[in-house]
Amino acid sequence: MSSAVPASPVTIALLGGGTVGSAVARLLVDHAADLEERVGARVVLTGVAVRDAGRSRPGVPADLVTTDAAALAASGADIVVELMGGIEPARTLLLSAIAAGSSVVTANKALLAADGASLYEAAGRHGVDLYFEAAVAGAIPLLRPLRESLSGDQVTKVLGIVNGTTNFILTKMDEEGADYAEVLAEAQALGFAEADPTADVEGHDAAAKAAILAELAFHTRVTLDDVHCEGISQVTAEDIRAAQDMGFVIKLLAVAERTADGVIVRVHPTMLPRSHPLASVRGAFNAVFIEAESAGEVMFYGHGAGGVPTASAVMGDLVTAARNRVSGGRGPGESTYSNLPVLPVGAALTRYYVNLSVADKPGVLASIASAFSDNGVSIQVVRQDGHGDEAGLIVRTHRATDAALAKTVERLSRLDTVRQVLGVMRVEGEAGE
Ligand code: NAP
Numbered sequence: 001m002s003s004a005v006p007a008s009p010v011t012i013a014l015l016g017g018g019t020v021g022s023a024v025a026r027l028l029v030d031h032a033a034d035l036e037e038r039v040g041a042r043v044v045l046t047g048v049a050v051r052d053a054g055r056s057r058p059g060v061p062a063d064l065v066t067t068d069a070a071a072l073a074a075s076g077a078d079i080v081v082e083l084m085g086g087i088e089p090a091r092t093l094l095l096s097a098i099a100a101g102s103s104v105v106t107a108n109k110a111l112l113a114a115d116g117a118s119l120y121e122a123a124g125r126h127g128v129d130l131y132f133e134a135a136v137a138g139a140i141p142l143l144r145p146l147r148e149s150l151s152g153d154q155v156t157k158v159l160g161i162v163n164g165t166t167n168f169i170l171t172k173m174d175e176e177g178a179d180y181a182e183v184l185a186e187a188q189a190l191g192f193a194e195a196d197p198t199a200d201v202e203g204h205d206a207a208a209k210a211a212i213l214a215e216l217a218f219h220t221r222v223t224l225d226d227v228h229c230e231g232i233s234q235v236t237a238e239d240i241r242a243a244q245d246m247g248f249v250i251k252l253l254a255v256a257e258r259t260a261d262g263v264i265v266r267v268h269p270t271m272l273p274r275s276h277p278l279a280s281v282r283g284a285f286n287a288v289f290i291e292a293e294s295a296g297e298v299m300f301y302g303h304g305a306g307g308v309p310t311a312s313a314v315m316g317d318l319v320t321a322a323r324n325r326v327s328g329g330r331g332p333g334e335s336t337y338s339n340l341p342v343l344p345v346g347a348a349l350t351r352y353y354v355n356l357s358v359a360d361k362p363g364v365l366a367s368i369a370s371a372f373s374d375n376g377v378s379i380q381v382v383r384q385d386g387h388g389d390e391a392g393l394i395v396r397t398h399r400a401t402d403a404a405l406a407k408t409v410e411r412l413s414r415l416d417t418v419r420q421v422l423g424v425m426r427v428e429g430e431a432g433e
Contacts, residue, residue: 007041010041012044012318014045016049018050021060039323047064049066069084079318080103082094091111101126101128102128103128103129106135109208137304143213150292153292153295154292154294159288160253161253161285161286162288168284179237203232207227210266228268232252249279253428266348272427276428276429285302286304286305349399351427355422368415375404378400379396405424
């Protein structure tokens with residue numbers, strides 16, 4: 001302990017004592033002495049709100065457990081940490097905490113992506129902090145670097161693997177050549193996918209995180225509704241094999257980019273060259289690759305979920321907010337001054353992979369080539385596979401708009417020479433992009 005007069009304790013109210021909340025409660029108790037040194041005051045847990053007070057919660061002091069979340073939220077603790085999840089009652093509780101003068105820390109990506117604006121507005125009005133490092137990519141320090149370390153730069157693009165479940169599934173499909181359904185069942189058995197995996201596999205979870213990243217990167221308000229979202233449930237073992245043959249790997253990417261006309265935010269399965277740094281992110285790990293005008297390329301990597309890793313990010317926010325309480329300072333508020341237009345995905349410029357089942361007869365290639373060129377999509381590479389009834393054609397394009405590619409695919413699917421459009425996927429991360 002330092003010899004200076006000790007500051008009064010910093011009080012912490014915890015809303016939620018589940019996977020992440022119980023890990024935070026335990027770290028607060030286990031590391032109390034270190035936290036006191038780091039903050040410059042004792043850090044004292046005053047309550048843990050849950051639904052079921054009877055449940056056993058190792059690491060959570062039993063005498064602090066309450067089912068009265070509303071009273072705890074409005075108790076005027078220095079910091080209210082929300083780890084319940086969902087939009088309501090989390091939003092109402094956080095607004096009442098802010099109104100009572102508490103700084104707030106949350107990991108709630110769903111709430112932030114749907115209505116972060118009302119939390120920021122209230123925090124600004126009441127002069128308190130709002131931190132949410134754990135809401136995107138769990139343990140990985142990412143939002144503070146975006147909000148602070150890169151705040152003097154111009155971020156141009158963010159590419160992220162921000163959902164561990166889908167990365168686990170795609171990695172297994174890549175390594176074992178297995179089908180999506182088979183690997184999903186295995187992921188569920190191992191606890192890497194929920195019983196209802198929709199939010200993960202259809203990209204909704206990644207889309208909420210993409211909205212949060214885009215807002216911080218481009219100083220422009222972005223909500224979940226602004227994010228174009230496609231999941232991985234349509235990715236086939238055939239797509240994975242075709243990617244491998246071309247030296248690519250398939251990842252579910254969250255992509256946020258600034259173009260000359262505005263901001264585009266999208267989540268979809270993407271082919272990446274195996275040489276790209278994100279291609280080597282395997283299993284349930286997360287990573288985010290940022291391109292900025294002055295910094296160039298920067299990458300963040302680590303555990304994107306799990307109670308204890310996520311609690312690390314929550315604790316970092318908690319220490320920062322506690323230090324601000326002790327010093328009388330404040331962290332950054334909302335920054336949406338750029339107010340750039342958020343453009344539809346049709347405006348996005350990317351390369352594509354198109355996999356076609358075609359009739360094996362003369363003139364096929366010419367009719368297909370004109371479907372591309374008539375819509376302004378230029379072909380980079382064509383690979384022909386098989387023969388007779390099994391003829392297949394894989395086309396990789398140069399950069400084109402999503403809208404032009406959609407028209408091309410529509411035309412291809414009407415050609416007599418094309419039996420079926422088997423797969424269409426965006427390609428990112430090639431040199432020269
Ligand atoms: P969880 O295990 O389901 O825990 C939720 C906790 O909140 C439980 O203790 C629950 O009480 C309590 N709770 C829920 N509704 C309540 C209500 N109306 N009143 C009082 N208490 C209520 O969730 P989690 O996995 O810890 O996730 C918490 C937050 O962290 C979510 O926003 C999530 O998106 C985010 N997050 C989680 C992870 C992760 O790996 N788990 C990673 C990054 C971010 P009972 O225990 O009595 O049910």
